[in-house]
Amino acid sequence: MNRIFKSFAVIALGLAGAATFTSCEDYLDKEPSSDISDETPFKDFTNMQGYIEEIYNCIPDKVKCYWTTSWNLGDDEISTPQAEAERTMQTQVDIGNFYAWQNNAQFWFAADRKNPTSLNLHDRRFYGNAWYCIAKTNLAIDKIDEYFVGTKEEKDILLGQLYFFRGWWHFEMMQFLGGLPYVNKTLSSGESPRLPRLSYLECADSVALDLKRAAELLPMNWDETTPGKKTFGKNELRLTKITALAYLGKNYLWAASPLMQHGAQTGGAHTYDYDQELARLAADAFGEVIDFVEKGKTQYELAKFDYTNVYDHQKSSGVEYSYSELFYTSRRNWLQPGGKEAILRGPTVAWNFTRWNYSRTFGPYEICERDPHFHLPTANYVANYGMANGLPLDDPDSGFDKKHPFKNRDPRFYHDIIFDGVKYINGEAKGNDAKFKYAGLATGGSGRDIANGSRTGYWMQKLVPHTANKIDGEDEYDKNPNAYVPYMRLADVYLMYAEACAVLNGPSGKSSKCDLTSIDAINRLRDRVGCGHVSTKFSGNSYMDEVRRERAVELAFEGFRFHDLQRWLLLTEPKYTRKTSQEFLRVSGADESFFAENDPAEAEVAEFREEEILTRNFDSKHYWFPLLRDDTYIYAEFEQNPGW
Known part of the structure; x- marks a missing residue:
């Protein structure tokens, strides 16, 4: 004692x-x-x-x-090849070595x-x-x-x-x-x-x-x-009471989910089969939270998505907490990110842990200057970001054009993803650095070196702005940078409520504890960012697919994707085991003068396609991590997970 x-x-x-x-x-x-x-x-x-x-x-x-870390274990991210030698948790999951969790310092x-x-x-x-x-x-x-x-x-x-x-x-x-x-x-x-x-x-x-x-x-x-x-x-x-209610709902929703109801299995046959009563309990718990928020009876609220320059995460005047500041703050006296939207965070320290070696693990090695391990969004995952009208890319009415693949996309795409032609360096780029002034992410581009650039055709900046580089220095000490990814935020509650209510009655499903329907909850988040509402054409399983896609976009790269695929019994399915790169050729901007004068979203490309980088070979045992062997030796009733 x-x-x-x-x-x-x-x-x-x-x-x-x-x-x-x-x-x-x-x-x-x-x-x-x-x-x-x-x-x-x-x-x-x-x-x-x-x-x-x-x-x-x-x-x-x-x-x-740790100095470099892994927290995205789903189909959402891939590391540089050097990271495979470093045995990061993400690369170990890719090869099916789930035992690595037990002593992997980066996890x-x-x-x-x-x-x-x-x-x-x-x-x-x-x-x-x-x-x-x-x-x-x-x-x-x-x-x-x-x-x-x-x-x-x-x-x-x-x-x-x-x-x-x-x-x-x-x-x-x-x-x-x-x-x-x-x-x-x-x-x-x-x-x-x-x-x-x-x-x-x-x-x-x-x-x-x-x-x-x-x-x-x-x-x-x-x-x-x-x-x-x-x-x-x-x-x-x-x-707070909100923290407890939100996790009560999450606990019920996870218990209602296909994996927990039908057990680990391949084939995805039960991916839409939830337990109705547990889903109702989940919806009621989330409904209480949302009712408090919607009626202004709690301090929690959604952060603002209002920018003068979304590419640089420059928020509009008068915005107290921006969407970007859910994850990263600078010039705010080391303020911990999360604002009024974060529901659960732990204590953290600021600059030295933010600057080394986190904030510079999202862009090209030569500009970010850190250990050769960085986080790259996979092309298969970026395809979840639909169109500004709210429709998924593969919908025949979406308006998606492979010749202009970056045009009219969901506004969160421009906030989260660095794509070809985005101005990556705002300051003066000299010598060899000049080639990174505009992101060269087309096939064969200046940013596509597999070891030190992007092996996927994208970089990410959702969690840290691209200006955290050696030239712009937005993460230097004098900028007071602080980074954190919350365990739960309010947007997640809206998403989980939408999912639980979709189990009950599709788009119109709702809890008696809240006035919103499932589709209303999704549209609250889309209204926040200026994206089109969920189309009324979706119902049944196709509507649940839209709920899940919204979850993929809103919570991208925050560490939730692995558990979502797991509980939906999709972790082993081919669509979600492939990690791909985005390949294409520039038509506009061949000499980059186009990007100096135009929005990169307007650029024309040719031969837009995905190519496979790797495929995960998972079976049913991979739905759970193995227990520590030492723990299973304590007593016979503490049995190891099947297959391990």
Whole structure:
């Protein structure tokens, strides 16, 4: 007990200086004692909140947990060939080596590098910290009635956080590993655990119970509570009623999904077969969140997609939080990204982890100057970005023209994707650097070197603007850069609500908790970016395809695609195992003068086609990661996942 209390005291004080989560200092203002009694961590709100702060600190930063990282494991991204030698998690998944998760330092979920007291982002990984944090929640829940002295409001807030975290750490592990033992009691030291490994659905039932309790106990806004007044204006990373309801809905939707209902299998025959009752429960939880938001009863809201120059992520005057600032901020005094749309984030540190080696892993090596590992959007995935009229590219009424493939696309395409002819360097590019002034991403172009450029015909800039390069320097220290990808944001709630309601009754499906239908929820997000509404021609399975495509576009490169393909029973299917490049020849802009005077979206090309880079050879065992072998040796009931 002494070690646990001393560790949370140290971490809370340290976070105050190093991270956005500055309010921890106010909860712990004394030196950790060397002779702490069993009751000390739980005796009042100040001490117990400090105890909980260590759990917040254990949340990994998915994109900055190492010098270079992997977080997109689906069909959405491919790395440079050098990264294969470096054994990045994304490349290991490509070759089917799912065991690599267990000790891959570049992967946020890895089992190694667990240090709950460290302020170094490189010391935070999910799996090892998960069991530690679950044990902390159980101990605190057991002790609160025995030792805590305080108001009912204080006790509710403390218990709400503990119940949420117990459910959340289990849920995040379940997404990768399937059903697990659900640890909801304190195990005494020396006790040999014999908890049975539950099915995914049994685990989801336990998660739901904890998240329901959390939703009942947590406040809507900490700043409006008496305990929260002490840290007024610094509570934006803390758990709220909205956080708990949103994850309650996600837990139900995942449980309702085809994989969890029909088991791991190839062929995709059950991809549209969800559990109706679980989908209804999911819709109701999401519906409560959306109803609060739509009626202005919560602090959460969608960020603005309003730009004077979308290619450079230059937001319009008067916009407080832009869409780009969900993921990256600069010139805002190290402000952590996410704004009022982020629902769950962990604490993070700023410039040194942003600048090295994250912010410059999205563009050509010669301009970005970092380790030769960078993130490239696959052509097959970029094809999800439809047309400005809202239709998918392959719809006969979409207006998509292979001679002008970048014209009239979904506005998010121009925000997220660097395509041929986009002005990549705004400053003065001299010598060899001049060839990157305009992105040369046509076949054989200046940016298509496989080792140091793009092997797919695209670069991405959704998460970090292309101006984070050695010439424009938008990620240099004096610009105060900070990067973070939230675990959940409000747009995801609208998307998950749309999916759950589509299960119930297609486009017109809705929850009694909310006025919006499924199609209304999708159109809210399209209205935000100025994209056409979902066509009324889609119904049944074709409508669900549109819901899924919207999810692919809105949440692109945020680390969700693998789990979506997994739960939809599509991970093994040919359309989603191929990674392709975009090949074409320039017609306009052969000498680049065209791009100096015209919007690159207007360029004409020839021979526009995809070519295969690789195909993943997956079978049914790849729907789940293998458990740690050491864990399966603890007791016989903790069985390994099938096929591993």
